[in-house]
Structure formats: structure tokens, C-alpha cells
Amino acid sequence: MALNVTQKIIKDHLVSGEMIPGGEIALRIDQTLTQDATGTMAYLQFEAIGLPRVRTELSVSYVDHNTLQMGFRNPDDHAYLRTVAAKYGITFSPAGTGICHQLHLENFAKPGKTLVGSDSHTPTAGGVGSMAMGAGGLSVALAMAGEPYVIAMPKVVKIHLTGKLPGWATGKDVILHLLGKLTVKGGVGKVMEYAGPGVATLSVPERAVITNMGAELGATTSIFPSDEVTKAFFTAMGRPEDYAPLTADPDAAYDEVVEIDLSALEPLAAAPHMPDRMVRIADLDGMKVDQVCIGSCTNSSYADLKAVAQILAGKRIDPTTDLLISPGSKQVLKMLAAEGLIDPLLDAGARLLECSCGPCIGMGGSPTSAGVSARTFNRNFEGRSGTQDGQVYLVSPQTAAMAALRGAFTDPATWGEAPQKAEFPAEVPSIRHLFLTPPADGADVAIQRGPNIAPLPPFGALPATIEAPVALKVGDDITTDHILPAGAQITALRSNIPAISEYIFSRVDADFVSRIKKLGKGVILGGENYGQGSSREHAALGPRYLGVAAVVAKSLARIHRANLVNFGILPLLLVDKADYDRIPAGADIRLETAAIAPGQPCPMTVAGVGEVMVVNDLTAKELDIIKAGGLLNQARKAQA
């Protein structure tokens, strides 16, 4: 049977399931990556599984988010990440080496491999034909333990490229065009697979920009074939042996087809505050730009910054505009330096930042109040820049450089000749010696745990009978922010479950934590859509640590429900929603868990009220996970 690239990789890695869109499939994972903000929890979870070494072909731990190390918490996290990597066989990339996705593309990604990373822009590696997916920390921990990664078999969308990018149009404009066309929901449950004669006209860095920002479509991942252009990239990166050809069979079938004529594209922007609010730069002509940020895992490659240097060479940026540049890696920085391309940036008035996420994650570089910021990044959500009313436009590096020069967006028709597309030089400097390769045997490595690093507490199996009071009764639309607020002070505690648990429901009911600690256990009674919002694992981990055994609600948000299952909290629904009003806060609940069967109603006794029927929407597999006390316990048992 003729297969497309996605199907070929899935077929090669299929552990169970059938390749029918929507059905559950389990995939063998070759590589994992983490960054520091999500990595600490992933490694604490891996430690809790109890294996001596990772079982992947390659696992890499990058430090790129919180590199400023203000206070002891971030450096403690970094020291933990470095030592845990050495112990368990993980390659470590220290702070300042570069941004995880840029580094992974340059040094480790390989065609035909599966990669799971605890960062949503992991699909960047799809630029060289990896099937690279973003996931939660627990999924990465399980992948490192050799467990298959379970997803719904995606539909495969063929993005058929014809023509060639003209003038000032770039890879960024391809993905901005696609986002405008398909919206931020257009890729859900799908893989975007690029094909057609236009593919050969795009360099690997351009392809990686497109797959990186495919995350904004909500896609499972995005992927390019591996061809002669890919081969030249691997040769330039000094690892020709990692190249392997990988293309779709000529008559491969796709679930959908989208046509893009590259020749018809022009410079575009995503307007505030959504990556799919596509506008033509020409239509922004005259709009003042207060700040320009160039970098991030989307657009910080050598080719990107060389184009910027060429545009700025011999000129001075507009004095009312601030220009910040963060190279994607030290390799990029060294290549620019070797070619004398740093001087044009500095002499034009740019501020050169560390090779890290920087302003993208709010590590400095916030725009002025209501200021317009042109950024080469991938997200422009309200407030993400650190300035609540900042107006962020997502653009290509070329558009950003022109905006910095002129202090405003201007019509590309007035920009003159576009810079030549950068080819890699014959000699590309390697920075591979900066990665810390783990010793062959990590048994003697001591893990450095500062006060911010607390081991994951052990969680017991589900008891045969839950006897616990309603420790908290909440209304409709409780978000994960209600359950565990965000903010620098709290997120710095993500590697410390006992400490972060002190903030559970702190903005809903200030006495909740002390109350449930006194009770030792409890049930949460929720309204409609309990747990909506982010995928924050700690919003399930914290309550679990405090003794929450079950959440009984009118309805539950999908991702939070999955996290409850993963961490061993029973998610239950009221059969008759009117019962919500009959159950008071503090009422004692009794529930025989042995009587719970997948999808079946069962009685719950409420003291002073009587019997209330609850139901679940769990699969048999999910019920087993909860009975084991969570996925980690189950994985630990499986390893034993």
C-alpha cells in the first residue's frame, strides 16, 4: 500500500492500534527533549518510575527558558537537571547554549525518527523529517522509560506547495498564510505534511519555521520529506551520516489537501492577539513600531540573522525603536561572528541578548504600554510579552529588520531588493563539545537537590472504599488557574510538589489547604466544565498530594480530566445535575470503588442526603490507571 511520510514513520513505530484516523495508536519513541521549565517535573517523574537509565536512543535536557537565574530557584533547577541527566543517561545542554528546538535541529534531529518533547514547539524537528510531538512532562517521563506514546491516529493533510517564494516572502509568511487560512483550530487531530514541487525550493531552516509554528494550528505535528536539501543541511551541520531519504510514495493518499502557490505569497503579519489574525504588511503601511524582537525557536537561525545583518549593514535603526536580537544557538552566533556579521547588528543599534528564549518567555524585553512590538516569534497572546496592553505583531526577520530601520511598518514595495537567501558556509563551527554527554555508568553520580527540588511524593492505590468529606464545593467554569494560580512566585515551585500545593485553590478559598490537611482527604464537588484552561499537570498533582480522592462534577474539561486520571484522582459525573444543589460542602461521602465499571452509573452515599447516582466516562485502561494510583505507579509496576 502506498504511504505518505507520516504513515511510514507511524508504521515503523507502531506498538499497538490500527492506522485509522481517530483510533488510539501507541508509538515507540526514539528521542525525547525537555526544556528547564517543564524538565524538572519530567525528571522527577522519571526518577519515581525507578529505572537506572533512560531507554530511548537519545534524550536531551536543554536549559533555555529561565536562564537569568535571579534568586536560587532557577540555578537550583539547572544543577538538578545537569546531575539528573548525568545519572540517567541524558545529554545536557547548559544555559546559554541555545534554544532547545534550534539546537535539536542542528545537532540531533533525524529523518524518520519519533521525538516527544515537553514543549509545544517540538515539531520544529519536522523540518528534517522527524515525527516530533509536543507533550506533557509525564508523557516524556514515560517515553524515557521506554513506554509507548499514545495518541489518536491523526488525519494527514497534504500541504501541496507549488512555485517559489518571491522577493521578500519567507518561510514565516508561508505559515502565517496557512494560519490565516485554517485558523488556530485548523490542525487539531491532524498532521500537516508538506509535499509538491515547492518543497525543494525551501531550505531546512525555512521548513523548520513552518513546522515550528504548525503548533499554532493545533496540529499533532507538521513534517517535511527528507530530500537532497535535507542531505545538504546534514552535511553542513557536520553529521552527513544522520541523513536518510524519506519521501511519500508517488500515489500516497491523504485525508485532505491544501494548495499553496509560494509565488503568490508576500510579507504578512499575525495581528494582536492571535497567531491566525493574518494581515498584509502592505496594509499596515505607516503604523509606528516601538519595539522589534528577533529570535525565538521560530526565527533565530543563521539564515534569519544573516538576512537581518544584510538589511541593517551600514545603517542605523530608527532612534525611537528598540531592537533586541537573541540568536538561536551559539553555533548561529559563531557563524555570524566568523563572517563579520555581528558588527553590522551592533553598529545599527541592536541589543544582542543571550542565546535563549528571552523576551519570548517574558525574560525581559517587554514593550512599552500599548506599544507596538514586531516579533519574529510564534505567539502573540494578550499579555504574553509582559505588557498587558502590548500590541504584538508576528512577522518574518526581514520584515522585523525593515520595521526597525524605519520605525514603522512600511509597504514592502518600497523596500528595494530583498537580501539573497543565505547558503551555509563550507565550514560550519561545531558547538557539540558544549553538550554534556552522560557517563556510560551513572551509578556513582550524586543528584544535586537544592531546597527547591523535592522528590515526587509516593501515591497509594485507589482504596476499595472512599470515605471522605466534600472538602470544597465550587461553581461552574472553574479553571486550572483557579485550582493552581500562575505567576513567577508559584511557577518557580514547579519542582516542589509539597511547596506548590500550598497554593491549591488559594484564590478561591484561602482556608482550603489547611482544611484538607486537617481532614487528610477529601472530595471536590464541581459545577459545569470543571478544570477548563491549560494543561497544567500541577492542577491535578497538587490536589492529589493534599489527599483529594475524587472530583464529582456536572461536567469536566477534557485535558484536566485526563490529568486527573494520570495522577490517580477519580473523575465522576453527577447523573442528575440537580443533585449538585442537594450536596452541601462538608458532607461525608462514601463510595465503593469496586462497584465502579467503565461507563456505568453507581451509587454514592451522601450523609444526611442519601444515595446520589454518579457515572464515569472512563475506559477500562483509564480505570486501571486510577486503581493503580496513577500512571507513574502503573509504569513502575510494569518495569518491576
Ligand code: F3S
Ligand atoms: Fe522558547 Fe518561546 Fe520557543 S519560550 S521554546 S522561544 S516558543
